[in-house]
Amino acid sequence: MSSTFGQVFRIHTFGESHGGGVGVVIDGCPPRIPVSLENIQRELDRRRPGQSEIVTPRKEADAAEILSGLDGGLTLGTPISIFVRNTDQRPGAYDEMAAKYRPSHADYTYDAKYGIRAPSGGGRASARETIGRVAAAAVARQVLDTLHPGIEVLAWVKSIQDLNASVDPETITSEVIESNIVRTGDPAMAETMIGRIKQIRADGNSVGGVIECVIRNCPPGLGEPIFDKLEADLAKAMLSIPATKGFEIGSGFAGTLLTGREHNDAFRMEDGKVRTTSNRSGGVQGGISNGENIVFRVAFKPTATIMTSQETVTAAGENTELQGKGRHDACVLPRAVPIVEAMATLVITDHLLRQRSSAH
Amino acid sequence: MSSTFGQVFRIHTFGESHGGGVGVVIDGCPPRIPVSLENIQRELDRRRPGQSEIVTPRKEADAAEILSGLDGGLTLGTPISIFVRNTDQRPGAYDEMAAKYRPSHADYTYDAKYGIRAPSGGGRASARETIGRVAAAAVARQVLDTLHPGIEVLAWVKSIQDLNASVDPETITSEVIESNIVRTGDPAMAETMIGRIKQIRADGNSVGGVIECVIRNCPPGLGEPIFDKLEADLAKAMLSIPATKGFEIGSGFAGTLLTGREHNDAFRMEDGKVRTTSNRSGGVQGGISNGENIVFRVAFKPTATIMTSQETVTAAGENTELQGKGRHDACVLPRAVPIVEAMATLVITDHLLRQRSSAH
Amino acid sequence: MSSTFGQVFRIHTFGESHGGGVGVVIDGCPPRIPVSLENIQRELDRRRPGQSEIVTPRKEADAAEILSGLDGGLTLGTPISIFVRNTDQRPGAYDEMAAKYRPSHADYTYDAKYGIRAPSGGGRASARETIGRVAAAAVARQVLDTLHPGIEVLAWVKSIQDLNASVDPETITSEVIESNIVRTGDPAMAETMIGRIKQIRADGNSVGGVIECVIRNCPPGLGEPIFDKLEADLAKAMLSIPATKGFEIGSGFAGTLLTGREHNDAFRMEDGKVRTTSNRSGGVQGGISNGENIVFRVAFKPTATIMTSQETVTAAGENTELQGKGRHDACVLPRAVPIVEAMATLVITDHLLRQRSSAH
């Protein structure tokens, strides 16, 4: 049950980092939605390794194949299966890691839970698993464009360590974000961030940061209280991404410093629509979208793999040391931007379809 | 589908704040678990109005009735239904609110979604809905005590606005938390927090803050990657609580300031067990518990209802003002502590039962 | 998970035959559907004991109370909870049964599964549990009448033992079925059936039979291949009713005697619609409704409780004899007719709402 996400637009991901490949089955996609391999490949290319000088240099083409569910460029209403075969397998590079638990990785917990573990790479815990999510979201994107055009989902790097970008969620564009390899929304900060990542990598160390995301033009009425509130499903979606440690929406943790008088969003009519004059709610009230921009932030810890000797234990239960090696991201955020967008797109698409079943 | 939480230990809540009552049906509770009305009522009393001088003075006994699923003090393995009849209904007190959208409440979004809304109180969006969750968690607590004794779930007020409590999750006790009416884990800070809440209330204003929670003695191996990671389900659980705006686990947002070298938790053998020498992971790695304390924090915004005139609109679409009145919490955190514990208990119980199905 | 039925229009039933009461929570009902207590009570009265001279003489008013989800006679889009308190409890009447396993009842299997059992009545395995289903279906009926008027669901007694009714599913009316206490669709056969039931009851014995059901004016397109085919969900719904042993749709088992040439339903255009000139498919092709009448039959075994001494064993594992007593139906079919209709109504309503989410 654990690899399924969504209630109506439902995805099932599968695959380990070093087995046959990774992929996804989408069930519940409406029929007659135009989908092309190009839609999917474009998004996969945004998250693949080797795309720039600040991400892991691993060479993985991540070439997608659509196995089912489409005919003549249209969805059939049947399960859509998308598969990416693994190619860059170097089991040898992971021999030491197989015997020793990498600190702050999932090696130990997978052993504790399953009593067995894919012997190389990160198995299912690898970020490679997110390929299926990104591919599915590329299809979801087409569903939105067909059934409810105009909804935009944009994420960007808000901070790298203490380096903060200044970004206006109202006006930020995809062009600005994609104009720099760190995918921050603040071009003036991009070079500084890139410099920090390079410096940290040169030191064999790693850094984390915060990704911010906005969903614009989301119609009011999405979200299913009590438990499937829109922010609850967004929080779950984000915390399911590897390396995430926090989620906040609207005013978030900083909002706890305000009083109610400072925090409340006043309602005003504007062009015949109910609008709020501020947006500390972050576009969601009572678990339901209110038509304002949905704005949230996700905390990513520094990459666990570092090029340093670290204290750890062996699978056999002996204290030891582990020397990190291999080709890894010193900072996952540039490649995590499309993953955050993907999960947000999946949540919105699912809730849009859920709302349709009871609307009248 | 929206009022169901959990996969194996599954709860379905129902009820509006001013209808017949509120309650819960628990499906999937193992048989032969000792459960008493006292178990349930004790937890309900911790979240009910009128319990202290800093919460709403509304008089609601919140007396629970068990409608099914028990015989002779033991669960039957069949659905357990628990019901609390509404008693303190004063529809008149809400007349103005029925016509005008209360800022930062769910009035407008419920209308936008459903095209209809319970005319008084907060209907389903009222915090009164959480009664069902707390009652269900009291049963879940008994499941844990029977099947896996020793797991502790403790929450406390970590901050009220800028007032921060100093609490050690390793050693904090229920006695300390319950020793003060604000339910902070730092008795030295309690009076200051209580003073702040009283002052804010006297001003007709409101405040929020942060609740911290620890789960101790959780066995390694709980959590179901990829999407039902333990932290993902905790995040969803917490963001489904009214007035929450953020969730973070372990190092959280502050962890994004560290480098990987500073952040990683080294493994060490201790008494034959794999342990970590620090706990920035917050007890979860790769979505699975690692046996360390699970520590997370939840941000609560200031209460939306304030005793002030605010700009808003009518349901008919005209700009107007609304004067807050009624008996409300100027700060929800003291009563939210048992709700945070309840949701955490539900998540752990569900994952414990899920893990049992595949363990061998 | 076991007491939930449906995907979008989702019901959760609860309650034992001799505990506090029985009921249901409906989640996923669209908002603004007119529902009254009368809608619900009318259907409950059709299945309650004591309604005629050929059913159990137990006096149970089965008076429903709506606990949540409605305001001003309209659904709110929130969970609807309906409760019927138990009144006619005579635990004494079941003392012997508590210690001895009644043959062909669920006493032994409940003990085998749960290691505990409601000590009197039948607990959750009692037909009394179906009250929740019938109440929920009365709400579902209102959903159909509002969102897709014209869909009819009618069931009738097709046979009692070897006594077969002659009924035309195209033209049968509710008035004809309700005109006789055995609820057969063939008034000419009613007296014979009633006589058989009285004779069997006088002998302390019991009988079963077949209930047939038609769904008329069902739109084409309902059913969700591959696993949630309309006939698969109907089969599950029917086999979840106590005492059922078989299900067949359209030509059913008799259809296995025909050749394909005899069995196929030719298509013809009629008034601009695609129609079939025969209906051996029973209104469903490839798991999806085709617009023709959906016709199926359900086999009910003879009531397990008989007024005879039977060989059995005690819960302690000793051979013994059990003398049946109490007030039971010698034939459950007259009271099962509204239950079959209820389950069929729930299936159609759920599939209608499911189809709406992807239609465009």
Place this chain on the structure above:
Amino acid sequence: MSSTFGQVFRIHTFGESHGGGVGVVIDGCPPRIPVSLENIQRELDRRRPGQSEIVTPRKEADAAEILSGLDGGLTLGTPISIFVRNTDQRPGAYDEMAAKYRPSHADYTYDAKYGIRAPSGGGRASARETIGRVAAAAVARQVLDTLHPGIEVLAWVKSIQDLNASVDPETITSEVIESNIVRTGDPAMAETMIGRIKQIRADGNSVGGVIECVIRNCPPGLGEPIFDKLEADLAKAMLSIPATKGFEIGSGFAGTLLTGREHNDAFRMEDGKVRTTSNRSGGVQGGISNGENIVFRVAFKPTATIMTSQETVTAAGENTELQGKGRHDACVLPRAVPIVEAMATLVITDHLLRQRSSAH
């Protein structure tokens, strides 16, 4: 949601008959279960075309590939994906069928539901979809053999039209069933059945029949009342198989002719176990297995594709005639035997795992 089956041992099938291929993702398989490609391929070979002179002569190797979830011959506890690439695609053979609705096929209903349809073959409605089920069941079989050795699932052809096999579910063996190409359990009847199928095929016609199945050594206690009763889930499983029109368990429809005194199964102690002296219940009482053999039957209609001219309509809504052609089974039952076994195996495995979560 429609292509998912099971609650804990959960399968998601995908693929059309003439697209890239067909397959399945299994989620919830316990870790450390020995599974080999041979386990899977052996079962696929039992259902593939071209295996004998009485099934369709289409040449499809149906060679499986395991894409994920295994390492070193053991399951990892992660999703297992199995894929069979389509090879024998002759779109040309179906041109006429694409434009005209084949009688008693799913062509019209798929168009009515989705507004689009795979243009050749049968798409998702093809029996080729069952490959994923059979592959998943081969894995489930390994789960049973590891966690609860001794459970047997055997199906056989019980009747072809009016030709009835005489088979004892207590003693029938796989060897007997596999000893004849029609897969009946009564070798004396095999030649007659084979002759009938050949004769019908020579006539361009088709036949159906009944498949019977026994589950032996199933432990008492499986099945999840009220809605997920074991017989309810078996009924749904069977009615989800293409061409099925009926399901009965134990005494089934014939049992409606008996009185309660004749029908009840007396309990007796035997070797310290609770047993029944007869088995009209079919191994299930109150929705829960009682330890006796689970015996059920499934009705299959005659194959819809016949080599005859039939009246039908075009997708454009005009009356026309369709001449059947292509390579089809004149009788699907020999190849449906492993499919019935597969679905029964999936149901039992899922319920075994479900029961484990609450047992204590």
